[in-house]
Amino acid sequence: MNDELFSRFLQKRHARRGFLALAGSAGAAGLLAACGTKSSSSSSKEGSSNTGNVNRPDGWTKASHEKGSDPDYDRVFPSGNVNSMTISVTPETWTAMLANMTALYGARDASAGGGAAPGGNQGGGRPQGGGPGGNSANPDWAKATVTFNGLTWTNVGFRFKGNSSLSGSWRTGTDKLPFKLDFDQWEGDHPEITDQRFYGFKQLSLSNNFGDTTGMRETLAYDLLGQAGLVAARTAPYEVLLDRGDGSQSLGLYTVIEVIDDTVIKRAFKDDNGNIYEADGSAASFARGTNGQIEASFEAEGGDNPDWSDINALYNAIHAESRTSDAAAWRKGMEAVFDVDTFLKWLGLAATLQHWDTYGGMTHNYYLYNDPVAKKLTWISWDHNFVLGASMGGAGGFGGDFPNQGGPPAGGQIPNGGQLPNGGAPPEGGNIPNLGGNRGGGFGGQSTSFDKKEVTDQWPLIRYLLDQPDYYSRYTGFLKDLARSVFKPAELTAWCNDRAARLKPHSGDPAAYQTAVDSLTSTIAARGEALQTFLATVS
Numbered sequence: 001m002n003d004e005l006f007s008r009f010l011q012k013r014h015a016r017r018g019f020l021a022l023a024g025s026a027g028a029a030g031l032l033a034a035c036g037t038k039s040s041s042s043s044s045k046e047g048s049s050n051t052g053n054v055n056r057p058d059g060w061t062k063a064s065h066e067k068g069s070d071p072d073y074d075r076v077f078p079s080g081n082v083n084s085m086t087i088s089v090t091p092e093t094w095t096a097m098l099a100n101m102t103a104l105y106g107a108r109d110a111s112a113g114g115g116a117a118p119g120g121n122q123g124g125g126r127p128q129g130g131g132p133g134g135n136s137a138n139p140d141w142a143k144a145t146v147t148f149n150g151l152t153w154t155n156v157g158f159r160f161k162g163n164s165s166l167s168g169s170w171r172t173g174t175d176k177l178p179f180k181l182d183f184d185q186w187e188g189d190h191p192e193i194t195d196q197r198f199y200g201f202k203q204l205s206l207s208n209n210f211g212d213t214t215g216m217r218e219t220l221a222y223d224l225l226g227q228a229g230l231v232a233a234r235t236a237p238y239e240v241l242l243d244r245g246d247g248s249q250s251l252g253l254y255t256v257i258e259v260i261d262d263t264v265i266k267r268a269f270k271d272d273n274g275n276i277y278e279a280d281g282s283a284a285s286f287a288r289g290t291n292g293q294i295e296a297s298f299e300a301e302g303g304d305n306p307d308w309s310d311i312n313a314l315y316n317a318i319h320a321e322s323r324t325s326d327a328a329a330w331r332k333g334m335e336a337v338f339d340v341d342t343f344l345k346w347l348g349l350a351a352t353l354q355h356w357d358t359y360g361g362m363t364h365n366y367y368l369y370n371d372p373v374a375k376k377l378t379w380i381s382w383d384h385n386f387v388l389g390a391s392m393g394g395a396g397g398f399g400g401d402f403p404n405q406g407g408p409p410a411g412g413q414i415p416n417g418g419q420l421p422n423g424g425a426p427p428e429g430g431n432i433p434n435l436g437g438n439r440g441g442g443f444g445g446q447s448t449s450f451d452k453k454e455v456t457d458q459w460p461l462i463r464y465l466l467d468q469p470d471y472y473s474r475y476t477g478f479l480k481d482l483a484r485s486v487f488k489p490a491e492l493t494a495w496c497n498d499r500a501a502r503l504k505p506h507s508g509d510p511a512a513y514q515t516a517v518d519s520l521t522s523t524i525a526a527r528g529e530a531l532q533t534f535l536a537t538v539s
Contacts, residue, residue, distance in 0.1 A: 054191045057154045064151055064199055067184075071200030071263050075149075077234040077256070082506055084239045085256075086147040087158060087179070091245040093142045100140045101160060101170060108173045139166075141185055146198070155193050157185020163280075163364065164357070165210035165385060175242065176251045179206040180259075203259040206240060208251075211390040213516035215503055216496060218255045221353055221384035227486045228349055230342060231268045231369075231380045233258040239506050253506045260367050260380055261301035274370040275303030275310060278382075283315075284363035287458045291315050297363070303370065310370045313337045314377055318460050327468060334465075339371075339378045341478075343461065344471060346379055347452075348479040352487050352531055353387040354448040360459050361448075389523035450479065450534040476538045483535060489528035493521045 056065070063069050076083075089097070102108070144158035160166055161180040169177050181204045183196045198204065209215040218235050225232035238256045241248040258264055266272040281297025283290040290297070291312065300306035314337050322330040334340055350358060358365040358381070367380040455462045465471045500517045507513035 054194070056192055057152070059151050061151075065153065065196055067195035067197050067202075069197065069200045071267075073234055076199050076201060076204075077236040077258065079236075080502070082237045082239060082253075082502060083148070083256070084241065086241040086243060086248050087181075088145040088147070088243040088248070089142060089158065089245075093144070094244040097139070097142050097160065104137055104139060105167050105170050109171050141182070143186055144181075146181065146183075148198075153183055153193075153196060153198060155186045155190045156196075157182030161205065162207075162210075163383075165208060169208060169210055176208050178208045178210065179240075180204070181206065201258070201263060203262045205257040205259050206238070207255040207257055207385060209253060209255055210385055212385045213507075213513060214496070214500070214520050215253045215255060215507075216499055216517075216520065217387050217390055218257060218384050219499075220492070220496070221355070221381075221387050222257075224349060224353070224486055225346075225381060228345055228482060230346055230349070231264065231378070233260060233264050233382075237503055237506070252508055253503060255385075260382060264380070265302075265369055269369070269371055269373070271372040273304050274372045275306045276301040276370075277306070277308075277311060277368045279359075279366050279368065280364040282363055284359070284366075285458060286315055286318055286460050288319055288460070298368070301367075310337070310377060311368065314368075318464060323464060331468060331470065335376070337376050339374065339376050340465065340471065341474065343379045344465065344475045345478045345482075346381055347462065348450075348475060348482055349486070350381070351448055351450050351452075352479070352482060352527055353384070354389065354527065355381075355384060355387045356448050357383065357386045360452075360455060360462055388520060388527065450531070476535070479531065480535060480538075483528075483531050487528060487531060489525045492524050496521050496524070 060066070063072070098108075139160040141157045141159045144156045146153040146156050157180075159180055160170075160177050162178040165178050181198070183198050183202055184193060187194045187196065207218055209218070212218075215237060219237070222232040222235050235255050235257050238254045240251045240254045242251050243249070261276045261278070265274075265276060277298040278301050279298055281293060283293035283297035294311050294315065295308050298308060298311050300308070317330075317333045317337050320330055320333055322333065331340075349355075350360075356362075365381070365383040367382060368377045369380055370376070371378050452462055452466050455466075457463045466475060496517060500514070504510050504513050
């Protein structure tokens, strides 16, 4: 990467993470000098740093705090336990975080449900902004102390994170908001924590299970992705406590998720030096004419040469004229730059799970990794709290777990006068077009059908691929494999019931929790039937 491009890359990374902008055109060397110590976005592949005479904080051990130790998956992502974590901030820090959120998302509306009490009702929020409740700017990083299993991590990077889960929760007045932790974010200010890790992890994503009363959907989706042979983050349930200077208070049940560009890539691929891009923006659709927005829509999250040339190559392959003149040549061009089979397999599982909050309906919630071994971009799925019948808004208003349905009740009726995204009202009669039933799931008619016939060329990775008979045959073949070996409703129901027995004591309302679990298992059964019905039509 040349000096000018690297400068632009660093500026973008620092701006996203809440640092002061680095002005001028001093070049890469000047930017690095301005940063002082190494950038907080430095890759976790670097060797453990030599801190010289700096004294580490009390309780620092190599296994728990030091970079270079293997990630301790059994401790951070246990399969059978509910971990507990306390996050402490000063009153001034919390006030500043809320002020920053108010500037980005507007004032919280305590009247929408839950007030300001931690763990309040998440329902009834009316997201505004880009997409169903988005804002293009990330909240600022703050400093926090994290306590876990009797050990302490100091000066940890702590911020709110998310799209609809953040804006929707924010507007209800609850403090149960989604968070992100970065354990060496503030090493430039505090050399004593240089390369600080949490049992081998630099970052953790804390999902507040927005829209998912069961707190299971993220874990279930990632487990199924892994069983299908796709890249999948690890997850675990946590009770999160927040101390804002007046004692710790429980925010309730969270799902802690492994971060893609932290440890997932290194675990899943033989070579983790490839470019990593997080999709979020108009060009993430790959629709014709969006190529000018590629850099803005694909955040470079790591790699040796994140110059977007690989993303542009995929865009060009998608829109090559050979698609309509020489299909075999077009497919060859696609497969030279893109792992088509991984995408088709994901597409089948996403349809089965009714994952509407992703490609095909939303321009976010996936990553692309340029695998140096395969020398092509690989699709990685992200953010699954809305799968299998969950929806915007949590337990009240429009959203939450719809009983015995894979979405809203038959006909797409919105119960209890709930609100649509962006403050809109339902159509006359309360029906949501293309929502509910086999072709529904999501806002604005996003496709979660199996045949994808309603998907237009605004989503060319779906439309153009499935218009090719060879790719459509592969796609339906992957669906058959999923039905045979991955999506088994009886086994999934048993898994949900077993997990519910461990999570219910942490739910706050066991009766409501059990109702949500029953809704989820009913949805799983319905999706299994829908998958079999579709496959019966496939030769």
